Amino acid sequence: MAGGTRVLNWKHHYRRLAADCALLGLALPEEKLLLDEIARVAPETGATVKVIVTRGAAGRGYAPTAGGATRVVAAFPLPPYPPGLAIEGVRIRRCALILSQQPRLAGAKTLNRLENVLARGEWDDPAIHEGMLCDGARRLIEGTMSNVFLVRGGRVATPDLARCGVIGAQRERVRELLAAEKRVCDVRDIEWRELEEAEEVFLTNSLIGIWPVTQFEHRRWRVGPITRALQERLANDDEAH
Amino acid sequence: MAGGTRVLNWKHHYRRLAADCALLGLALPEEKLLLDEIARVAPETGATVKVIVTRGAAGRGYAPTAGGATRVVAAFPLPPYPPGLAIEGVRIRRCALILSQQPRLAGAKTLNRLENVLARGEWDDPAIHEGMLCDGARRLIEGTMSNVFLVRGGRVATPDLARCGVIGAQRERVRELLAAEKRVCDVRDIEWRELEEAEEVFLTNSLIGIWPVTQFEHRRWRVGPITRALQERLANDDEAH
Numbered sequence: 001m002a003g004g005t006r007v008l009n010w011k012h013h014y015r016r017l018a019a020d021c022a023l024l025g026l027a028l029p030e031e032k033l034l035l036d037e038i039a040r041v042a043p044e045t046g047a048t049v050k051v052i053v054t055r056g057a058a059g060r061g062y063a064p065t066a067g068g069a070t071r072v073v074a075a076f077p078l079p080p081y082p083p084g085l086a087i088e089g090v091r092i093r094r095c096a097l098i099l100s101q102q103p104r105l106a107g108a109k110t111l112n113r114l115e116n117v118l119a120r121g122e123w124d125d126p127a128i129h130e131g132m133l134c135d136g137a138r139r140l141i142e143g144t145m146s147n148v149f150l151v152r153g154g155r156v157a158t159p160d161l162a163r164c165g166v167i168g169a170q171r172e173r174v175r176e177l178l179a180a181e182k183r184v185c186d187v188r189d190i191e192w193r194e195l196e197e198a199e200e201v202f203l204t205n206s207l208i209g210i211w212p213v214t215q216f217e218h219r220r221w222r223v224g225p226i227t228r229a230l231q232e233r234l235a236n237d238d239e240a241h
Numbered sequence: 242m243a244g245g246t247r248v249l250n251w252k253h254h255y256r257r258l259a260a261d262c263a264l265l266g267l268a269l270p271e272e273k274l275l276l277d278e279i280a281r282v283a284p285e286t287g288a289t290v291k292v293i294v295t296r297g298a299a300g301r302g303y304a305p306t307a308g309g310a311t312r313v314v315a316a317f318p319l320p321p322y323p324p325g326l327a328i329e330g331v332r333i334r335r336c337a338l339i340l341s342q343q344p345r346l347a348g349a350k351t352l353n354r355l356e357n358v359l360a361r362g363e364w365d366d367p368a369i370h371e372g373m374l375c376d377g378a379r380r381l382i383e384g385t386m387s388n389v390f391l392v393r394g395g396r397v398a399t400p401d402l403a404r405c406g407v408i409g410a411q412r413e414r415v416r417e418l419l420a421a422e423k424r425v426c427d428v429r430d431i432e433w434r435e436l437e438e439a440e441e442v443f444l445t446n447s448l449i450g451i452w453p454v455t456q457f458e459h460r461r462w463r464v465g466p467i468t469r470a471l472q473e474r475l476a477n478d479d480e481a482h
Binding site: 145 | 305339341361
């Protein structure tokens, strides 16, 4: 998200928030209210905005209370990712941490992110830009902070996130862009080995945009044509937004 | 925990905190410092104290930072559980939510408790005092806020919490009391049906002490001799503390 009252990909961000509030039984803040508050905290172009909704003040214990939700709308500078990463591509690793499966929370972007924190703590080599996560059946799920797409034979695929993982707003936007171009994007279970066999691999999140993956251990990739076309499509979409 | 500088079961509480800080890479606050702070927030007898350690202030992103931990030591009134529950026993239900399995975090008392919140949200009948949770293999794991013990043929058992669940300080204390009486307490996988077949069932946590279970659906139990003996042993231990 960036730019005064021009909030990039707002539709999918708000949709994610609405789905997660419904899941957790939290009151969904009105769209107009949030947009007003975002404009207030980020009046200048080029900010990252974070919106958090919590159950609000309550006593101890796990029983959900009926009281009003707390809303946090905060602005940050844009993250310090070198723009070269989107052009030249990134190097990934495979994390040892295995994601647990909880269909009741799968897809949601909650604040319970200890698995991501443990996974991100597995490496500190700045040459490695993202760590990939699998479930207990060696299925590829996501990166610690991103969603992942594979291309093979002109067909795009991204992991089904019905058991674990976060359905990022940027993943949904990329799926929408692919659909608009009548390009097939399968949402399905993906074995880890399919990543190594893919012709193109790319990562998405709202702050990185699209990062082509160009290295995993000894496997190298060139940045492929579908990844490049999507990056352009995304940039045009941002401009037109 | 209760009572001026007399902190009940402190040894197991501090052990839990130490194990969880090590797991998450957080600096463990010194024992003396915490005891001093607890005495300061709870100078009177009969308080509940909550100690939280977090990674402290940091920027965005999942990468763990090296900065100092934040320590929260807060006192609350004793919870409003009717004392009759420990005497007459409680009624339980079985929750629909299935606990996910994450061996890396199993046993730890972290702040990622959305599963407990969802499970506790499944009922609001005040006649039901606790909801029991199973894993995907129908193994009994714990209550939403308590650990569980079963007795059959004079032998006590409590679920192995190597894949999910919280190893409560009171569970560890009860295991220690049982060991001191040379009574066997198996820590093992327990099928759900074993709960219904048990001769005695009881729940533990630091605030409830020991609650005998006397009803699950149509199954009724009398409060059994081992449960009663343990309650007395615990009360004496609190006095002598």
